[in-house]
Amino acid sequence: MNSGWQANWIWSEGEESPRNEWHCFRKTFTVTVEEWGKASLRMTADSRYVLYINGQRLGRGPVRSWPFEQSYDTYEVGHLLQPGKLNTIAVLVLHFGISTFYYTRGRGGLLAQLDLLADDGNVLRAVITDGTWLTSRHLGQHPRATRMSCQQAFSEYIDASLWDDSWKEREFADKSWANAVIIGGVGDGPWTALIPRDIPMLTEEQVYPLRVESLSYVKSFHWSAAIDIRHHLVQGSENHANGIEYMGYAATVLRLEQASRVVLGSPFCEGIAAVTLNGEVLAEFSGKGPERYAELELQAGEHLLLLDVSGHSHPGIIHLGLYCETPFAFYSPLKVADDEPKDGQSVFCSIGPFATVTHIDHQGVLPLNRNHSVYLEVINAVACASDLERYTDWVKPIPDKYVSEADVFGLSVYKKEQTELAIPTTLQNMVIPNVEAGIIPLTAGYDTELIIDFSKEYSGYLTFEVDAEAGTIIDFYGFEYMNKNFRQDTYGLDNTIRYVCGQGRQLYVSPVRRGFRYQMVTVRNASRPVKFYGISCLQCNYPVAEVGRFQCSDPLLNDIWQISQHTTKLCMEDTFVDCPAYEQVFWVGDSRNEALISNYLYGVNDIVKRCLRLVPGSKSQTPLLVNQVPSTWNSVIPNWTFFWAIACHEYYLQTGDRAFAVEIYAHIKFTLKHYVEKIDDQGLFNIQGWNFLDWSPIDQPSDGIVAHQNMFLVKTLRTAAELGRLADDPAGAEWLEGEAEKLAGAINDHLWDEKQQAYIDCIHADGRRSEVRSMQTQVVASLTGIAQGERGERIANYMLQPPAHFVQIGSPFMSFFYYEALAKSGRVQNIVDDIRHNYGVMIENGATTCWEMYPSFSENRAREDLLTRSHCHAWSSAPAYFLGRELLGVRALTPGWTEIEIAPVLCHLTWAMGSVPHPGGGRIDVAWRLERGGTAIRLEVAYPEHVKVNIRVPDGVMTEIREKKLGV
Structure with a gap:
């Protein structure tokens, strides 16, 4: 269990789980010349930490995890230690003191162990967390900062005049600090098991704004x-x-x-x-x-x-x-x-x-x-x-x-008076990475407000350097969208920092992740002009190389692919997340589509496996599994559990990892047994829950028989049966197949409307049959194979010409399933046309990332400028997947991509080119161009030599194929 751990969990005197407190810890020690060299530091904390070695910031963590599987990080730090001198480990621990959608409340705690290693790997000495560590609450951090949102923890209120930021340096005088308190050993407390981090450390890339967008004098509350x-x-x-x-x-x-x-x-x-x-x-x-x-x-x-x-x-x-x-x-x-x-x-x-x-x-x-x-x-x-x-x-x-x-959010949103000013050229220095300062103008009786445009959305840690008088207040408010007449405020998200300046020049790096495109910066209570020496963001995401590429003769499709790529990257943290601003939550159903998109952009597998393995940890909350993890919102969206099971099979198809398929099958079978128990006397899945699929007004009540999730349950049972066969469980596979066939029959018996020639949306709890007909239900009937024969042909026609009286698709998330259904029948041109139409609206409105909803279905839409809630949502990045898979035509034919197909579709383009990552390493390059007035095509492909490739070319054109096999 201990795996060489000698360290203790430590904390400060006082409350076990204080509300929104930051605590600082220090340990100073010497290292002899004989001990210097290899050094490995393992550590974790509740809730989050920032680690410094001799004043140098080294990392952040831990990754989100269940407390009974607490994740810890390992750092190689020998190169940072100095033999014969004092060395200092300094750790800032942010304890939430509340449960969120990505954290289960435990108690405040820090665990760390530095092993000084001999060349043969034996431990010469261990520096461990114990009662000799010194600690202090971060006295400049205000615990009464507002809650960011129900999904997240707290915003930030920092008074730099009350705290010496050199606390993390070696020479800091810490004599007034108290000794830490030992609260338990490894395995004690809520952290009953320690699990090594299963993904790489995230990136920290400094990005700078584009320009100062506006300057105003304002009065607020x-x-x-x-x-x-x-x-x-x-x-x-x-x-x-x-x-x-x-x-x-x-x-x-x-x-x-x-x-x-x-x-x-x-x-x-x-x-x-x-x-x-x-x-x-x-x-x-x-x-x-x-x-x-x-x-x-x-x-x-x-x-x-x-x-x-x-x-x-x-x-x-x-x-x-x-x-x-x-x-x-x-x-x-x-x-x-x-x-x-x-x-x-x-x-x-x-x-x-x-x-x-x-x-x-x-x-x-x-x-x-x-x-x-x-x-x-x-x-x-x-x-x-x-x-x-x-x-x-x-x-x-x-x-x-x-x-x-x-309430910094309220102060930023409400303006009693506002006078907009021309922006001095010298003020732009604050967004330029140089030595000159941008000087913020002041006028008596008003605050000074600037809006900074980072050119596109980012997700990470806000950083700024200023010179000001002590007591000057600088408020930061991040938001996603504005145009010349309208700013979309982040209602329900307090995306703010209040920073009270110390005296003179000072640098601050926020330890709280936030997503934004714009930063509203408001200077208050200033006795002299504030000098801004820079503002930037440490962009933080799962480490990926941009292996996937796409470009073609249509500039609009190129722009759409680019925003899909950027959106996906921003939503790859320590798990996939829905969005970098409002929630930062690992929504289980969203991640199924995000994983497929990521496969075609980055080809990384560890993050996908990590996400899939987190889900069964919620079985203690409900055997149906919750829809966002790790979380203490015991919320079930049945479709999200179904998508998770389907994603587990798709991970096997992507990687060929049979061991994982066998491991995860037991969890899938467990939850499906509980879902099958919800099948009623009619043979239909009947449940009270969040029976959700799309934001549009389809008939999906929280209690009763909902057609789309009955259909997805059929697909899930069949998919689980395939995993059962891989796991050598023929009896389980037979049972799963049998349940799928019975449910499919009941759907066709009870949910088909012969008069309307369509599947109804639901049967309500009181037995009332829905009068709503939606494209969503028909799409799922086609995609899951429920609609067969004449019904299948009828539904296929709806895919090409959606009836006007049907409820139309309301989100890019639902469009993903629509595109899958079209792809099944080879309707790639329809996919491309729909992408141009719906995503083209985003591009026309200046989008740099993909929206959560289509404008006509935006919730609580108060005005035409309110185009969507979230302007960066990875469930919407479908084009990056379908343009590579269907238009370039690169797709796997066997698990692990040992055999692939390259079958480009022209879609009225004159040329296209791109790359798709191969999960085993390397990539597949495809480039084609029409020649001779469109009667011939030159196709160039390159791929790893160990991959078997089948090339299919469009009918009716002469083809020249050039192949290149790449060694490994």
Whole structure:
């Protein structure tokens, strides 16, 4: 179990799992000349770490993992150690203290062991984490920073004036630091097993902006806050990420010294059901749109603000702001006579909760009783702080830790005044990697706002260097899209950093990953102009060479392929993720398509295997397996489990790794047994869950029989049967095949509409047959082989000419399956035409990455500029796969690509060329060009010599083929 580990888990004195705290650890030691040379450092931490050796940043980790399979990293560090001198290991540990969509809450901890090795590999000495390590909380990091999103942990609030950044250097004076506390050995605590990292370290590539896009003087809120009402109202909810429904209120008192005109607003109003001021309902907060603002004329004195925070929410964050040019203050209604709240209490109190429910997709829950008498009474009975006295059993203070000191997102979004300025040429120095500074202009009474364009989206760690007076505030807000009239704010994502400057010149490298194209930079509270010596991003992704290539005679297709490639790269972290900005979550179903795309771009296999192996770790949450891992949102999308099983088989086909196929088959068979138990008396798969496939308005209720996932279950059972045969389980394979055939028969018996000549979308839980006909269901019927004979021919015609009255495809994710169905019948021209049409809209709108949705199906679309939610979503990168597989015609015929086919399709092009990685090493190059007025084609191919190649050429043209076999 220990595998040579001698180290202990260590932490600081105090809370085991503090909310959003950064802790620093140091160990100083000497190395003799005899010991210097080979040195191996193994380490891990909960939740994340940044490692420094003698002041040099060496790495970040660990990769996301289940706590019962805690991943650790290994670094070769001998070249960084100095014999005969003091050496220092310094580690910054970021502990979340809450569960997210990519982290299961454990407790704060650091584990590290440096082995000094002899030439023969024997350990001469080990430097281990123990009570001799020194530790301090990072005193410049504010734990009350806002939550980034329900999927992620926290944004960043750093006061550099309170912390000496030289703490990681060898010579740092650490005498005031405390000794670390040993909290257990290897195998103790939540980390019951240690697993070595199974992928390479990620990249860190410094990228610079294109230009300063705009410059303005602005005024925003004078006061702002974000309240984590979820974790306050629902005790224990920090231990999971499930959706919660609750009923309750939050309240605060605004005290004005004189009659004033104020703006009270919520820059993101989700989670606020109603607002009263002094007992009067503010109608502005019952409107539509994410932002709500009320302009009010208020008298001097105290004003009670009461917010109904009832609702169903994942994040449970309430955003508030106030603009007021006369003196004001907020007070807790519980202590309106005091100058300040006491005992760690904020200026807010809560009333309730009157009821709470935790929602899990595949489990029924009782609805909240919204007729609770006290809940209904409060909104009408409370007009001033003293009115709360009759509800003392329900009222309690909201602790400071749940209320941010500033809502940087709100300050960035809301503008009371904005004056745009011409951009001085010298200001562009801040985005140029040179020695000159860009000087930020100031004017009295205003903040200075810049928008920096990085030219395309990136994902990594924001870095900047400034010279400023201590106390100057610089706010950073990253977002993905803007045009000349519109900025798409990241509602639901607090993608911000607040940096309070120390004195003089200083460099900061954020340890928090974020995705963005634009950075809004706002300088506040500056007593002199701020000098910006640079801003950049350490682009961080899975290490890949850009082996796959594509280019052709159509510039639009070239542009589309490029944005597909860049999107896929940004969404390859320590797993595939859905998007680099909003979520950074490994969604199991998304990754099936991402893996196929990656195969044609980069040809790397370790990340795919890692993703597939993570999924069964969720079986302790549900035998159906959850849809994002590792996560504490116990959410099931049946299709996502099906896609995972299909992806496991596709990994075998890609690599020929039979050992993996045998290993994973047991997990697939396990979960499919539980899915088959959900088949009802009609022989159909019938489940309560998140029965999702596409964002468009197809009929896919959360309870009942949904056609598309019944069909995908058939394909999954058949695929599992193939794995069963590889695993030498003929009985299991026979059972799986039998279940597939029975289910396919039931689908054709019960879900076909003879009159409409199409498959219906669903049968509702009450037995009502859906009247919706969608392209999605017909596509899946074709792709999974459910539609046979005349029905198959009918459905094939729908693929070519979708009926106008059918619900149309709403996302590029669904288009992937549509293209697969077209490819089955050789309709490559239709694929290319659809790519030109739908992805062409993205290119026309300046996209540098692929969108999550098509514009007509963008959720909560408030205006025509709101084209999609996420502007970088890897489930949308289908062109990079299909242009290589179908247009260039490069595809495997056997597992491991020992035999391949090259069968290019012309698609009205005059030339095309590209490369596809071979999973065994090397690549396949294809180039063709029409000649002699389009009557002849010259085809050039190159491939590894050990690969058997079948070449098929288009009919009706003379062909000259040149082959090159490459040695290995």
